[in-house]
Amino acid sequence: MTKNDSLQILLIEDSPEDADILQEFLENTDRTSWKVTVVEKLRIALEKLHCHSFNVILSDLSLPDAHGLETIAQLHTAAPTLPIVVLTSLKDEAIALEAVRQGAQDYLVKGQINTHALIRSIHYAIERSRMQQIMHQQSVAIAVSSEGIAILDAQWNYVYVNEAYSKIYGYKDSSLLLQTNWKIHYHPNQQAGLRGEIEQSLQQRKFWRGETVGYKCNSQPFDQELSISLLPHGGTVCILRDISDRKRAEAAMQQALQQARELHQLKSEFITMVSHEFRTPLSVILVATETLKRYAHQWTPEKNQIRYNRIIAGVQRMTELLNDMLVMNSSGPHQAKLNPVPLNLEKFCQELIATLTTSEHPIIFESQGNSRQIYLDPTVLELILTHLLSNAIKYSLDSGKVMFDLIFAPEHVTFSIQDWGIGIPLEDQDKLFIPFYRGSNVGNLPGTGIGLAIVKQFVEECQGVINVTSQMNQGTLIRVTLPIALVEQIHDQNPGN
Incomplete structure (x- = not known):
């Protein structure tokens, strides 16, 4: 309403004398332009409210067609946001007070009304109604907010929590949190420190914001962000956000x-x-x-x-x-194509040794177990054993022989290669199969660091396993175990071949 607009007043009064007095009071001030619509019955007032716009209602509680609190209830239903000032006799002052509790903004006692009191009450009612509407809108916004919002008293007990706040902590009903203490959501080891940090910030700046770990009602921890502000008359308001998804994304x-x-x-x-x-x-x-x-x-x-x-x-x-x-x-899961053929492993290993052994580093070969012909891919097996035997020779330096054992078992075969060279430092052993990684003690010895990575890939392609045991300056033992299929088994599965 601008300064030049008329203030629209609906006066509900069945006494013409009282209505005239009230209009006379309003006319005695030139600070505001008033336009008063007078009706004698509640029914007519409700019709006016349906057709016209008003800024305030002045209503007697005793009307021909309504009496007492019934009048306020019907007016409030018809115009829930419109401010109401109750007009009552001295004997009905208790009813007037109850009317205020039920939605009226103010009341005036007939016989005690003057111009100042009337104008003050009208302006107060309009302002109070406006503030109530703002507070209601804020309350609705808080209630439906996706952020958790809670109000705590001076002892950090909950006096209000919105639905989002209770849901973040896993509660189905917000009332379950009321009068409980804020500390129930934090581990005992962090309660004192967290509260102390917050209270110090509140004393200095009236505000604290930070990230911490809270616990849901089922004891599940989650990452949270808190914003806590000190209220003017004591207590705090807490805004809570679950930042678990953000933390996971950041990680x-x-x-x-x-x-x-x-x-x-x-x-x-x-x-x-x-x-x-x-x-x-x-x-x-x-x-x-x-x-x-x-x-x-x-x-x-x-x-x-x-x-x-x-x-x-x-x-x-x-x-x-x-x-x-x-x-x-080219190698990797499901990329290497194996072509197993029947192999005499003892002969295969001896021929391979002949190409690698030297007078400085003889390879001592020994076969254990029930030797028989089995199916393996010779190209892949040669690559695996050549890398392992070459490494054993290279890192033996002047330490002499290399032991190479072939061990047959019913369902697998193991190739064991032992040297007594420089060994592998303990801190490097969990990185042996990382491509291009080389031990910290290899010095100027040539190498790319991809040999063992290649070996591991092909061993796994053959559904086998590789194990390494090593000590600094005492040597290294590598065992490769591969599952085997006997020639006879393959033949039985493919009788037409």
Whole structure:
């Protein structure tokens, strides 16, 4: 309503004399423009409310067609947001007080009314009604808010909780929390510290916000965010949010970032390793080639052969490295295609040893158990055993022999390779099968760190297991156990072959 608008008043009064007096009081002030509609019966008043807009109702409690609190009830039903000022006699003052409790904003006792009292009461009723509407809207907003909202007294007992607050803690009925203490939602070890931190902040800033862990009614912990404000007349208001999903998302993001950092680091290390591994044999090849080009015609065949052998070894080293990287790129779950054929394992192992053993590092082979022909993929088995035996020789340094045992069991076969070399540090043992990872004690020994990763992948493709036992400077024992199918069993399953 603007300054120049009329204040629309509905006056319900069956006494013409009283109605005239009230209108005269309103006319005695020039601060407000009043427009008064006078009716004598409640029925007519309800019709007016249906057709016209008013700012306030002045109503007698004793009307020809209604009396006492019935009048207020019907008016409040017809116009629930419209302020009502009750007009009553001195003897009915108790009823007037009850009318205020039931929705009227104020009351005036006839015979005690003057201009000031009437105008004050009208303005008070309008303002009080406006504030009640605002408070009602706020109350509804709080009740339906998705955020948990609670009011606590000075002893931190709940005096109000909205539905969202109780649901966050797992309660079906908000009333179950009333008069209980806030501390029931926190572990005993954190109650004193958390409350102390909050109270200190409330004393200094009237406000505290933070994250903590709360417990639902079923004792399930969850991440929560709290905002607590000090109320003017004591107590606090608490806003609660369940941030478990956000925390999980943050954790997943951190994990993804960590994986990205590790991948970047792995890529950097891989490039460095490959560059080094290729540069060394290429340098050897280059030097040997240039030397032969310049001096081959002056040297003896034996001396030239030494350079040729170096070139061949360099090419073989690069070929092995390329093969390993190709295997790493193509292998993986359900990617390797196995082609088992009947194998005489003893003969297979002895032929493999012949290509790897040296006078400095003899490989001592022994077969145990009931030797028989079985089905395995020879290409995959050669790759596995070549990597393991080569590592055993390389990391033995000057420590001598390597033991290689073939152990037959009814349903599996085990390949056991033991060396007495530099061993593997304890802190490196859980990282052995990570591609490109090398032990901290390998020094300048050549290697890419992908051999054992390749071995593990192919062992798992064969549905086998690999176990490593090692001690620093005492050697390493590796056992590979593979399930086997006997030639006779395969033949029985495929009699037409």
